[in-house]
Amino acid sequence: DVLRMTSRDEDEFSKMSRCLESAIQENLLEMDGKYYAFPHDLVQQAAYERLLDEEVLSLHFNVGLQILKNASHSITVENGSLPSTIFAALEQVAIAKDLTVSEPTLRVTLATLFLRAGNRYFELAAFPSALSFFERGLSFMCDDGWDLNRKITLQLHDSACHACYFNALP
Secondary structure, three states, rough: HHHHHHOOOOOHHHHHHHHHHHHHHHHOEEEEEEEEEOOOOOHHHHHHHHOOOOHHHHHHHHHHHHHHHHHHHHHHOOOOOOHHHHHHHHHHHOOOOOOOOOOOOHHHHHHHHHHHHHHHHHOOOHHOOOHHHHHHHHHOOOOOOHHHHHHHHHHHHHHHHHHHHHOOOO
């Protein structure tokens, strides 16, 4: 159950279940198999607009992290191709670009995944997308990236330069 996987404890799960059930009874949500969905785009837009900007960023970031966590069995940091769920997760994390991530291990992991995804886009000659992913990866390395992980930081810079070249950017 997706809801159970994202909740932190049973009390939170019970509260969330009651709220979701109430939203279903008011036709604000509907069940689509085992997932919740909005019955109309305007309902989704209204719910989204009620959130503060920081809440939206945090929501997207946490959704991305949860997808990564659930898909962690299918990725290896060093080699292998990335499943499509990883790209979806990274898109969610990228939406939250203004959030600051302070944990070094998470920063390196995300930077590495953005590097791998950018490399995949580069292989497909999708140079604007590749550049976007390389830049996002670099944003996780911040000012201390060279000390944090020199290899990943160098690869991100090098790959971003190549993507700029193929995008005909200065």
